Amino acid sequence: MEFSAKQIAEILNGKVEGDDKVMISDLSKIEDGTPGTLTFLANPIYTHYVYTTQASIVVVNEDFVPDNPIKSTLIKVKDAYSAFAQLLEQYNQIRLDKKGISSNAFISTSAVIGQNVYIGDLVFIGDNVKIGDNVKIYPMSYIGDNVQIKNNSTIFAGVKIYSDCKIGSNCNIHSGVIIGGDGFGFAPQKDLVYKKVSQIGNVILEDDVEIGANTTIDRATLGSTIIHKGVKLDNLIQIAHNVEIGENTVIAALTGISGSTKIGKNCMIGGQVGIVGHITIADNVKIAAQSGVASCITESGSVFQGSPAFELVKYQKSYVHFRNLTKIVQRIDELEKKIKLLEK
Amino acid sequence: MEFSAKQIAEILNGKVEGDDKVMISDLSKIEDGTPGTLTFLANPIYTHYVYTTQASIVVVNEDFVPDNPIKSTLIKVKDAYSAFAQLLEQYNQIRLDKKGISSNAFISTSAVIGQNVYIGDLVFIGDNVKIGDNVKIYPMSYIGDNVQIKNNSTIFAGVKIYSDCKIGSNCNIHSGVIIGGDGFGFAPQKDLVYKKVSQIGNVILEDDVEIGANTTIDRATLGSTIIHKGVKLDNLIQIAHNVEIGENTVIAALTGISGSTKIGKNCMIGGQVGIVGHITIADNVKIAAQSGVASCITESGSVFQGSPAFELVKYQKSYVHFRNLTKIVQRIDELEKKIKLLEK
Amino acid sequence: MEFSAKQIAEILNGKVEGDDKVMISDLSKIEDGTPGTLTFLANPIYTHYVYTTQASIVVVNEDFVPDNPIKSTLIKVKDAYSAFAQLLEQYNQIRLDKKGISSNAFISTSAVIGQNVYIGDLVFIGDNVKIGDNVKIYPMSYIGDNVQIKNNSTIFAGVKIYSDCKIGSNCNIHSGVIIGGDGFGFAPQKDLVYKKVSQIGNVILEDDVEIGANTTIDRATLGSTIIHKGVKLDNLIQIAHNVEIGENTVIAALTGISGSTKIGKNCMIGGQVGIVGHITIADNVKIAAQSGVASCITESGSVFQGSPAFELVKYQKSYVHFRNLTKIVQRIDELEKKIKLLEK
Secondary structure, three states, X not given: OOEEHHHHHHHHOOEEEOOOOOEEOEEOOHHHOOOOEEEEEOOHHHHHHHHOOOOOEEEEEOOOOOOOOOOOEEEEEOOHHHHHHHHHHHHHHHHOOOOEEOOOOEEOOOOEEOOOOEEOOOOEEOOOOXXXXXXXXXXXXXXXXXXXXXOOOEEOOOOEEOOOOEEOOOOEEOOOOEEEEOOOOEEEOOOOOEEEOOOOOEEEEOOOOEEOXXXXXXXXXXXXXXXOOOOEEOOOXXXXXXXXXXXXXXXXXXXXXXXXXXXXOOXXXXXXXXXXXXXXXXXXXXXXXXXXXXXXXOOOOOEEEEOOEEEHHHHHHHHHHHHOHHHHHHHHHHHHHHHHHXXX | OOEXXXXXXXXXXXXXXXOOOOEEOEEOOOOOOOOOEEEEEXXXXXXXXXXXXXXXXXXXXXXXXXXXXXXXXXXXXXXXXXXXXXXXXXXXXXXXXXXXXXXXXXXXXXXEEOOOOXXXXXXXXXXXXXXXXXXXXXXXXXXXXXXXXXXXOEEOOOOEEOOOOEEOOOOEXXXXXXXXXXXXXXXXXXXXXXXXXXXXXXXXXXOOOEEOOOOEEEOOXXXXXXXXXXXXXXXXXXXXXXXXXXXXXXXOOOOXXXXXXXXXXXXXXXXXXXXOOOOEEOOOOEEOOOOEEOXXXXXXXXXXXXXXXXXXXXXXXXXXXXXXXHHHHHHHHHHHHXXXXXXX | OOEEHHHHHHHXXXXXXXXXXXXXXXXXXXXXXXXXXXXXXXXXXXXXXXXXXXXXXXXXXXXXXXXXXOOOEEEEEOOHHHHHHXXXXXXXXXXXXXXXXXXXXXXXXXXXXXXXXXXXXXXXXXXXXEEOOOOEEOOOOEEOOOOEEXXXXXXXXXXXXXXXXXXXXXXXXXXXXXXXXXXXXXXXOOOOOEEEOOOOOEEEEOOOOEEOOOOEEEXXXXXXXXXXXXXXXXXXXXXXXXXXXXXXXXXXXXXXXXXXXXXXXXXXXXXXXXXXXXXXXXXXXEEOOOOEEOOOEOOOOOEEEEOXXXXXXXXXXXXXXXXXXXXXXXXXXXXXXXXXXXXX
16 A cells, blocks of 8 residues: 555644655654655654664654755654554554454354454364454464454464463454463372372453463463453563462563462563463562562562562562672682781 | 252261251352352361351361350261362362363374373364373363373463473473473584483473473473472473472462483472572472572482572571671671771 | 485595495494494594494594494595584485475466475465575475565475565574564553554565574564574574664574664674674674673673673672572671671
8 A cells, every 4th residue: 555645644633844746655763764665753862863774754843943954844743652553453454354254264053253344264263262353363373162252352373272261352462372271280109100290270360361372371270371451572472370460560481480470560670581380479569570479479570580570679688799709709819818817 | 069068968978057058159258258059177277267157067076065046057077178179179179170172273194193082172283192081171272283181181271282292191391381492502603502301302291290280391302301200390390301399399479490400209399499400309308489599409308598608507607697697797896896996 | 315435425525444334224323323323433522332223324534443243334525524514414405305396386467486386385475576496495485575585595384474574585484483473562552441553564584594483573663674694593682673683693492582682793692692782792692591791781792691682701709699599698697797706
């Protein structure tokens, strides 16, 4: 699709300076702009690029006054960043606008499918599944028996959702995500053999949850593993059985949360963090990347680091000394020598 | 399916107290029990819930004597926990009781398939594959050429098993697991380019192995990567080429074992542990989460922590001092001042 | 397939000692050799095995003179290791020699497919995809709209490539890899809710790139996430949006690189390393396993360790002292006692 500067100015409620007939078909970064693309200038650090960019159109703030001639057509708007984000979103909606139910999808006759859905080729939908309106399920996703997916959620290619799990509305689940695999529960026997504990619970994702590629969320032994409203999980995260993650908490890649742990609301958890099982983390807690949390964090707003983790400020002070340990030991050597002299 | 208290008491060889006609169709946790569900009371800590639970049936130990009136029907058995685990297992067997070979599976004519199997839609089974009796293969799993899967194993949706690998009996392999991808072997050339070393070995899983979602096990360069009998691997674990893991060892999520390392029997390895290549870990070793093992552990029963890891007890003592390093340095500052005074 | 010692000697330009009619059909390690297999002896540490191996043929260096009788047929060549690697590669080429386009693949009519390709069962190829010559795509891989894959690349079973991504020539992408999922970008709102930032960029893999099983590479917010020529990524690695990885850099399993970070050429990054976003790592840098890199590394050839990471040599010295902290504190205790005595 192609749009003229004039058309885009209308969408953004902006004013054109330059050729309003120039056409664009893609978006670009200002430093990488090529002819036929539109970019934006919001951060003053990038201002010098506006004079050299090859982009056909640059969206700028309405108070922007160039110091030099500019080849690109300008579109002046109130807030260039917001305007550009709006274009990004519209572009994405067009890009992801898949529709229709493939005749090459395998859908149980007992499944109930909503209006205006996309179900791609090679999708499997089991018995008694309920799919809401405007749901998109890309090719090669597996939706087990009795699963429910509410309105407006998108399941990208190759997601596997085991039976009985529930997905809220407006969720995005990326490729390779596994929801509802068995919790890691084994009872040691007298002969050191482990006996599997059956895992008959499920996973519940509330509304507005995003799950990154290849993340795994295990079903509860009994009851539910619960990811509350607005939680955002990055790629390759492990959420064990019976975990509960509070509203609007965000977790970065490669982090693992062990069984039955409860994380509060609005927490920020860095990448490669490990959290042991059966503990509680308060609301608004921040945990630095690669930390290991070995016990409850009870105070809202705590900031932790280390393995095992303690208060970040203290960790960082200790770590400065750790880096200096060779010098510290030299000081002790020196003290011992001096003491020896004094003792004589 | 619905069962009456009377029917369940017969299965469990228990005694009903209360309405033996009450029906249940699901299992629940005692604190979350709802009408129509059955729960259990084994741990005395939870005793107070028995007076408030909404569950229709509670399985209790035969010596349990209530202090207050109870709404639920009780079933008294010798060991309430075992009885409940037995119900869990039976429930799970019913839930997972899939049968038959889909006409939408793609099965090579040279494959040999056992009795009483489940092969779901969109499964691919390559040339010369051998599938034992009672094997279940869920939709979208890929079984490469010459793979063998022995009796009673379950392959959940979307597993990929490369050619020539061997899976024992009674194994459970969860969604997204990749078995037999190439080992990470490259020979550096003079121009800093890496040349791939062909990886022609395979992976062998012995009997009773469980592999969690999205775990990857690489094929050997030559010979076999071997996961011995009874090993349990959690989700998102990396097992490199030519690794060998001893019987009944359990490993938690996000751990990585590098090439050619041999792990002993009955080890317990925490989450996010890293183990370098070409080393040996003795039997019965425990390694704390997030540890990094950089050299052989030769003593059976060792317990290690840290990165690089050493004896856990020593690590934890050192870590207490690490947390106190600011105070320790203050003590040294103080000593230096005092020495200076004394030296005058 | 079976080959005689004579045939193999001709391929390797070697000289047979012993029965030149003995047949082999597989390759083996010298310590595990069985009749009907060929092995090699290059490392003198393994020389004693040549007298006991059951392998039918052993490839040895031309200057090898046995001290004892050998049952196996020997093939003497200039460089036994290289000769064996050559056989490995030829064996692998035969093993992986898949051809033809399955009638059970789902290929958009607008896709352009090269010569001599393999496209397996249950593959999905979207609109406007371009596939080069000699490309192999194994079953259950998903190639989104507008994706390009250049000549001689292999996509193993169950790879998912989102729309608009570009794959170079001679790449190997292993099962479960996800290329082009959304970057983890969310703008915090006033009510602590996160609003998704649309991710409309793509991923570019240049030539000769290898990606291990279940690794994830996110698409750029705008522009491209770029994996340059010759990069080798192990399994379960996370590459975030807008990251750039320089030529011939190798990265071990379970490492995560955060958004917009640029890694130089010829770097070696260990397993379970974490690197924060928006930083630059110079060329030829080595980072030890489990390290956390929190700021730019500007000097070419630096070697770093720790979390946060600093120079490896300094880290290792500090860590020796860390292990001794209990003794170090005892020395301080002792000093304090002595000072007290002296002060009296």
